[in-house]
Amino acid sequence: MAKITFRGAAYEAAHTESVLDTLLRHGVEASHSCKKGTCQTCMLRMLDRAPPDHAQAGLGPTLRAQGYFLSCLCAATNDLTIADPRGAEVFARAAVVSKELVGPDICRIRLCAESPLTYRAGQFINIRRGDGLMRSYSLASVPRADAHLELHVRRMRHGEMSGWIIDTLAVGESVEFYGPAGACFYLPGREDDPLLLVGTGTGLAPLVGIARDALLSGHRGPVHLYHGSDDVSGLYLDRELRSIEDRYASFHYHPCVAGGQPRPCDAHGFPNVVAFAEHPLLRGWRIYLCGLPAMVTAARRAAYLAEASLFDIYADPFEQRDANATPR
Secondary structure, three states, X not given: OEEEEEOOEEEEEOOOOEHHHHHHHOXXXXXXXXXXXXXXXXXXXXXXXXXXXXXHOOOOHHHHHOOEEEOOOOEOOOOEEEEOOOHHHHOEEEEEEXXXXXXXXXXXXXXXXXXXXXXXXXXXXXXXXXXOOEEEEEOOOOOOOOOOEEEEEEOOOOOHHHHHHHHOOOOOOEEEEEEEEOOOOOOOOOOOOOEEEEEEHXXXXXXXXXXXXXXXXXXXXXXXXXXXXXXXXXXOOHHHHHHHHHHOOOEEEEEEEOOOOOOOXXXXXXXXXXXXXXXXXOOOOEEEEEEOHHHHHHHHHHHHHOOOOHHHEEEEEOOOOOOOOOOO
């Protein structure tokens, strides 16, 4: 068996087991979330050898050169010595400039980065608390139009990070963050393509950024945004999205309520089901899917069956690890 040395202790790795799974099996507190290489919260440094290329997927060239890798993607086929990220190399800082509750359990927070940040609307950043707890949050802001980074944080059951952000983090305080990352964003070109954006809950955050970015870029094709919630109170940007609809003839907002009592203006049902019923043929469309993993998985399949190209389906599932059982 290969041996992993981390924080002064050695751990035996089972055959084909990832570095992250080895650490977790031995009871080591290791930051992680999606375990698929998407969120990048499990990033560590390899000290005694170069990480395999596949374990550095999505990392920038500077981090790759310094031995950073995603522990969920790396199997310990040889003895390894690894370490936590060095904060100054990975994390930037941003000050909280505003916080507001926009729904019963949703907070809009705006951050001012200490150094200029290059990003695309729809990407995400990882916020790290002082004790090392780290979670991913999508960017609703648009670089060309917004002075600050905007995040939408929903209070999760047992939500250690979301509870801290909503209840404790104060305006004027600063946080560490890593990023941006993620490939779910608008690309200029093909300005006449129809765009279909489907999201649940705070999956709206990247979608509203993507929609605004497309409209501000002069996108000519229709832009349809379907946002779903269990009840009307979860349609937390309803007024703002209707204002965008008033300003842009090509933008169409479709609120969807899956349970409870919808308003006359709302569709009744899950947003993906409503969207694909209204748009059964998606050849030539670009599709953006954000929110609960089950919805994203079902919607991706439905989009493909509706003849959308796999290369035109962009997805950002909000992975949750044991949200109903353990703090996160």
